[in-house]
Amino acid sequence: MKSTTNTNDQDLVLPYKYPWNKITIGIIIIFICAVIGVAVGSVYIPVTSVLLILLSKLNLFNGSIELTPAWHTIIWNIRFPRVVLALLVGASLGISGATYQGLFKNPLADPYLIGVASGASLGATIIFLSGIPFTYGYFSLLPIASFCGGIVAVFIAYLISIKSNNTHLSTLLLAGLAIGAFATAITGILMLRSDPDLRPLLSWLMGGFIRAQWSHSILIMPYIIIGVSFILGYSRILNTMQLEEYYAESLGVNTEKTKRILIVSATLVTAAAVSFSGLIGFVGLIAPHIIRLLWGTDYRTLLPLSGLMGAAFLILADLAARTIVSPIELPVGIITALVGSPFFVYVLLKTKGSTVDGY
C-alpha cells in the first residue's frame, strides 16, 4: 500500500466518471489518421478522387469511376483494408499489452516479451507448413492455430510459476520469456527444414501489412471483439489487482479466476493480431505507457485509451513504412521502433515528476 498515492485513493473513493471525452477525442484522432492513411500512398491519387471512390462504395455516388479502375483497386482493395487491419492490430496490441502489464504488475510485460506472440507464430507456422488448406470462406484456421500456440506458451509459463514457490508474477514473466525463446527456436528449425517452395509464405513472420485484405480483418474481428469485451469488462477488477493479492481477495475478488480470464482474453486478442500481420513489436509496450504517463493508471481509462493509441500509432507507422522509400516498402517494425522509442523517451522526460509505479 506504500506506493499507492493520494490520487489513486481518490479514484477509489470518488464516483468514477467514464472518460467519454478522452475516448471521443481518441476516436476522432483515429478517424483523421485513417483518412490520411487512405488518402496518401506511393501512387498519387487526388483527394477528390479518393472521396468519390469511397462515396461510390457507399452507393451515394455513381459517376465516372469506371475511368480509373486502377485507382479504384488501389483505394478499395489495397489502402483501405490495410488501414483497417492496422487499426485492429494496433488496438489489439495496445489493449493486450496494457492488460499484461497490469496483470503481471511489470512495466516490461508486452505480448512479445512473455512468449505469447512467439507461441502464436509457432502455431501459425505449423499450420502454414503442414500444407492443410487453412481458409474456408470467412473462417480461417490461422487465428485458431495462433491462439493455440499462444495459449500453450502462456499455460506452460503459468504452470512453471505455480510449481516454483517464488513470487510468481516475476517467475511467470521469466518463464514466459524462456518459453518464447524456445518457441522462436522451434520456428527457426521448422523454417530451415521446410520445403524451399514454402519459404516465401513464412516471410509473413517478419511482420507487416503488405498482404492485407478485407477478409483478414473480417476473419480476426470476432476474436478481437470477444477478447476486448472481456478485458474491458474486467478493467475495474484489474484495478484492484494492482494491490497485493490478499488485499484484492479481501475486497472479494477471485484473483486466480480473474488472472485466468484476463490471460486467456489477452492471448486471444494477441493471437488474432499476430495471425495475419506477423510479429510487430513495440506497440503493445509503448502505447499503454504513454497513456499511463499522460493520464494515470486507472485501468478503466487506460485500457480503452491504450487501444486507441495503439491503433492510431500503427496506422501512421504503416503509412510511413509504405511511403518513405517509395516505391519500396519498409518493414513496419522498423518504423514502430524508430519513431516509438524517441517519442517514448520524450514522454518519459516530459512527465519527470509523475510516477511510473502502479503495477
Next chain:
Amino acid sequence: MFQPILFTISIAFVLMIGMASCSEGSSPKQPDPAAPSSTPAPIKTYTHKQILPSTPIATLTTLPITKKKQSQNFPKDRIVKYSSTPSPLTYEKLTSQFPVTIIARDGNEIVFNKAPERIIAYDAAAVETIFAIGQGHRIIGTHSWVSYPVEVENIEKIGDAFNMNIERILDLDPDLVFLFYPTFKEELEKAGLKVLLLESIDDDLMKMANTFRTWGQITGAVNKAEILAKNFEARIVEIQLILDPYHSGPSIFQDVGDLWTPGNNTLMGNVFQLLKLKNIAHDVDNYGQLSPEIIIDRNPQIIISSTPDLLYQNPAFNKLLPIKNKSIFKPNNDYLGISGPRFILGLEELANEFYPGLFK
C-alpha cells in the same frame, strides 16, 4: 555500327573453330557446322548437348544482313555492355600455362602454380561450371544446397549456404576454397588456406563468360572453358540480334516472394534488359519489396513468380492481365537462380515464353 558486325562475325568464326576443337585434339579438325559435336561428354550425366545448341553456326550465319541496317535505330545507350570483347580472330587451340594469376574480388592477385586438386567450391554456380568443363573430380566439398549435377551427391557437404564447418574444412586439407561471399574469408586465410572470391557478376550478364574462362585457367581445362564461354556469348548475341529490330517488349514484374523484386542493377534486371522487357521496378535499387499499389499502377503485362498462388489469391491484383488470364510464368529456378552454365537455358526459356515464334 562497325563493332557489332565484326563481333558477330568473329563469334561465328571462333565458334566454328571451337566446335571443331571440342574433342581436345583427339580427332582431326573438321569444321562442319551442320554436324553437332560428336564427342561424348566426359561425364555421362552432364550432357553438353543441353548446353550447346545443335547448329549454332547455321543460325548465326543465316541471320539476314538487313537486320543490321535496322539496328541503327538501336538505343544509343546499349543496355547490355560487352565487358569481355574477345579477340577471337587469333584464336588457336589454347594451352594452359601455369603459373596462372587470377585477380580476386578485392583486387589482389592469386597465383596458381598448378591446378588445384582438392577444391572446396562453396557456390552452386562454381560447382556446375567446374563439372561442365570436365574437372568435377577436383571438388572435394561443397554446401548442402548444391544439387547439380548428380555427382554432387557423392561430394561431402560442409554446412549449408550460410554456415560452414571450418574445422571440417581444415581436416579435409583443400588446396583451394572458393567462396561466394566474404564472411569466412579471413578466418580461412588465417588458417593458411588459399581462398578465392571472384568479381561479382551482378551488374553485367556478360561477365559470366569470363568466370567460365577463369575456372578453365585455374583447373587447366582452358579449351573446354573457352568453348563454354564462347557458346554462352554466342547465344546471348543471337538473342540480341533476333530482338534487335524490336524497340521494346512487354512490361514485366518478377515476384521473388512477398513482392520482393529485382531492380535494374541486378543480374535479373540485366536479363530483362537483354530481353527488352520493361522492368516495372526500374527505380528499385538491388532488391526491394515493391508497394502493391505501385504494381497496380504500373500494370505489368507479364508476371513471373515461383509462388504464383499467393498473387492469384490476393483480390487486389485480380484486375492485372496476367492474373486475370492465370498466366503467371513460373520459371525454372535452377536455371536463372544459379549463374552457371545452365543460366543461358533459363534466359532462352524466358525468350521463348515471352516472344513465342521468334526464337527456335
